[in-house]
Amino acid sequence: MLLPFGDMFTGALRGREDIFAAPPNYFPGYPQWNVYARVFDKLPMGRWFFDLIVVTTIITAL
Known part of the structure; x- marks a missing residue:
C-alpha cells in the first residue's frame, strides 16, 4: 500500500x-x-496547510 508513495517520493x-x-x-x-x-x-x-487545518477542524466538529 505504501509502495506508490515511496515511488513518488524517490521519483x-x-x-x-x-x-x-x-x-x-x-x-x-x-x-x-x-x-x-x-x-x-x-x-x-x-x-x-492552514486551509486544510481549518476545513478538517470544521468537519470534525460537525
Missing part, C-alpha cells in the same frame, strides 16, 4: 539522467533535494 528526487536510465534507477545516485525547496518557494504551501 521526485531523481535527476533527468536517473529518470531515463535503462535499467531504471529507483534510488537516485545524487538526490535533487532542491525540488522540494522550490515547491515551497513557488507555491503557497503554508496557506494551503
